[in-house]
Each structure stands twice: as structure tokens, then as C-alpha cells.
Amino acid sequence: RKQKPGLLSNPLRVFSTLTGSSSSSSAAAAASPPRTHQRPPKHQQSASLSSLTSLSGSLREHIFGSATPASSKDGLANDWYAEGPGRRVGYEDLTAIDWIFEYTKERQRLRVLASSSGGGIIGYVRHLLDASQVWIVLLLTGLAVGVIAALIDITTDWLGDVKLGFCTSGPEGGHFYLNKNFCCYGYDQGSKCAGWRFWSEALGIHSAGGKWFIEYFFFLAFGVLFAYCAALLVQEYAIYAKHSGIPEIKTVLGGFVIRKFLGPWTLVTKSFGLVLAVSSGMWLGKEGPLVHVACCCANLFIKIFPNINNNEGR
Structure with a gap:
């Protein structure tokens, strides 16, 4: 069994025993009263609180500016700036x-x-x-979308027929900008149209195999060219012009900020890209993208009226 060390094993214990330092220290510790936390007087507490209040006020003025009454700003009353979070300059993207x-x-x-x-x-x-400002915006948007949709439809039909041939300026009064239906207007279906020329006829190829190859080549080449130009426009000038745009429009109507989604470059790129994409022969429609075009037109007309343009909720 382990025994306690004796008194002689430790010289320090012998010295402390002879001098009686341990007893005196213990007695001094017993005699000294316990330390207690004393609360400062009330005038010192009020002074410290006032100093903290002034420090926080100066810090707030340094960060947010002077807390002057905002009744002179934008002609608004004081209750918004007193109750709300303050003056908001704008929203960041996304x-x-x-x-x-x-x-x-x-x-x-x-x-x-x-x-x-x-x-x-x-x-x-x-x-x-x-x-009436909202109704004016809707009226102008309807007129603009009608004109743009008509131009898109006419141009799409013309570029779609360019893959097959073109209209010549002959005695029947045809022009190159007419599609096949307008160029051959008045002819019965299946009859020979003198004003419309296929690419094989324009190149002077009369064999059946040569006609098939030339017409297939031009059809495929124009289709690939139109699709490539549409993709290049979207990639280089307005990336938000891709897809139909309806999911993004629903997100914007829900209160989400997407910069440049309804801008003028998006409108121009969307219109030309829609013409080229549909003319290329891809399985696409004009109805969905025209919703995005209409929203872009409305956003441009909204900028005329500051009361609507300066409020993101409207």
C-alpha cells in the first residue's frame, strides 16, 4: 500500500514547518474578508449610458448620413421615412x-x-x-407588337421560300422580295408559275438528278446559315433572347429583377433571331417568343412615364 511521504523527504516542508509560514498564510486568508462586486453609483451609470448613446448616434450618422427629416425628399411625407427602412436607391441584378x-x-x-x-x-x-398612363402604355404596346409581328411573319415566309428559289421581275410584275404565294398569286395550285424560279433553273441545270442535288443543297445550306446567324446574334448581343422567355417573364412578374432581359437590344435580337430560327426550318413557333417581344415593347414605353418607371412594383 502506498504510503504518504514523510516530513524529512521534502526539505521545503521542513522549512515551512519550522518557520510557521503555512499557518500564517492560512490565518491571513481566513482573516481577509471575501471580495464582492460593488456596483458603481447611479450618476456614473447614467454618464456611461449617455456616452454609449452619443457614440452609437455618431457612428450611425457616419454610416447612414445625418438623420435629417425626409419630408423634403421627393415630396413624400415623414411617416414613411420614420416607419420604413429608409431611402432605397435601386435594386441589384438578380x-x-x-x-x-x-x-x-x-x-x-x-x-x-x-x-x-x-x-x-x-x-x-x-x-x-x-x-390613363397604364392604358396608354398598353395601347402603344399593342400597336407596336402588331407591326413587329406582321414584319416577322412576312419576313419569315420570304426567307422560308428563299431556300427553294426566288421571284423574278418579269412581265407579270414580280419582285425579289415577294414569297412564292404572292409571286404566284392568281395561279391555280399545281400550275406552272412563270415568275417563280427554282435554284436549279436559275443555274441552268435540266437533268433530274442535278435538279434534286442543287435544290437539296440550297435548301440545306440556307437552313444551316439561318440557324447559325440566329445563334450568333443571341450569343454575342443578347443572351436573354434565347428560349421563349415565358418562364423568365413569370419570374419578373413575381418581383425578381433581371437586368437587360427587357431591354432594347433584347427586343432587336429576339425579333431577328425569331425570323432566322423559324426560317431555318427548326421545329419552333412564333407565339411564345412574341410574348417576350410584347413585354420588351411595354418596358420601352414605360420609360416615357416616370411614375411607372420609378416603381418596380408597377
């Missing part, structure tokens, strides 16, 4: 908008409009003009 902020901003605008217009005929006319 971020969601703040619906509460946008709706509150619109209510403040209508409140300022009602207070500044007053009653009478002038106030009624101002309210009527403000409410």
Missing part, C-alpha cells in the same frame, strides 16, 4: 424587390397627388391623366 416598400411608395405618391391637386376640374383632370 435580386427580389421589396413589395412593401414599393406599395408604400405608390401610396405616398397618390397621397401627394391628391393633396396637391385639390378639387375642381383641374384636380379631376390630373387624376385622369395619372390613371
Whole structure:
């Protein structure tokens, strides 16, 4: 069994025993009162709290600017800037908008409009003009989309027939920009059209095998060329012009910001790319992409009216 070390085994213990230091230290420890945490006086607490408050106020002013009343900003009342998160400059790309902020901003605008217009005929006319801005945008969008859709349809039919041949300027009054249906207008189906010339006839090939090869070659070459040009336009100028655009439009309507998705370059690239893609013979339609074209036109006309353009919720 392990025994305790004796007194003589440790010289320090012998020295402490002779001098009595351990007993004195223990007695001093017993005599000393326990330490307690003393709370500072109340005037020192208030001074420290005031210093912290001033420090936080100066830090907040340094970060967010001076907390001046915002009643002079944009003609809005004080309640929004006192209750809301503050002044918002804009949204970054691929971020969601703040619906509460946008709706509150619109209510403040209508409140300022009602207070500044007053009653009478002038106030009624101002309210009527403000409410008619959305209808003007819809009217202009419908007219623009109708013109663009007609041009896309006519150009698509013409490029689709160019793969087979072209219309000559003969005695029947044909022109090169006419497709086969307009060039042969008035002819019965199956009859020989004098104004329309196939590529084999234009090259002077009369054999059956040569006609088949030349017509197949031009049909395939123009189809590949149109598809390549459409892909090149989308890749180089507007990447958002790919696909139909309907899923992205639903996302934008849900409050998601996608920059350049409804811009002018996207509109131009989408229109030309749609013409080339459909003319190439790919299994595509014009209905879905025309929805994206219509939204691009609406976005361009919205920029005319600042009341709608400056509010992402509208």
C-alpha cells in the first residue's frame, strides 16, 4: 500500500514547518474578508449610458448620413421615412424587390397627388391623366407588337421560300422580295408559275438528278446559315433572347429583377433571331417568343412615364 511521504523527504516542508509560514498564510486568508462586486453609483451609470448613446448616434450618422427629416425628399411625407427602412436607391441584378416598400411608395405618391391637386376640374383632370398612363402604355404596346409581328411573319415566309428559289421581275410584275404565294398569286395550285424560279433553273441545270442535288443543297445550306446567324446574334448581343422567355417573364412578374432581359437590344435580337430560327426550318413557333417581344415593347414605353418607371412594383 502506498504510503504518504514523510516530513524529512521534502526539505521545503521542513522549512515551512519550522518557520510557521503555512499557518500564517492560512490565518491571513481566513482573516481577509471575501471580495464582492460593488456596483458603481447611479450618476456614473447614467454618464456611461449617455456616452454609449452619443457614440452609437455618431457612428450611425457616419454610416447612414445625418438623420435629417425626409419630408423634403421627393415630396413624400415623414411617416414613411420614420416607419420604413429608409431611402432605397435601386435594386441589384438578380435580386427580389421589396413589395412593401414599393406599395408604400405608390401610396405616398397618390397621397401627394391628391393633396396637391385639390378639387375642381383641374384636380379631376390630373387624376385622369395619372390613371390613363397604364392604358396608354398598353395601347402603344399593342400597336407596336402588331407591326413587329406582321414584319416577322412576312419576313419569315420570304426567307422560308428563299431556300427553294426566288421571284423574278418579269412581265407579270414580280419582285425579289415577294414569297412564292404572292409571286404566284392568281395561279391555280399545281400550275406552272412563270415568275417563280427554282435554284436549279436559275443555274441552268435540266437533268433530274442535278435538279434534286442543287435544290437539296440550297435548301440545306440556307437552313444551316439561318440557324447559325440566329445563334450568333443571341450569343454575342443578347443572351436573354434565347428560349421563349415565358418562364423568365413569370419570374419578373413575381418581383425578381433581371437586368437587360427587357431591354432594347433584347427586343432587336429576339425579333431577328425569331425570323432566322423559324426560317431555318427548326421545329419552333412564333407565339411564345412574341410574348417576350410584347413585354420588351411595354418596358420601352414605360420609360416615357416616370411614375411607372420609378416603381418596380408597377
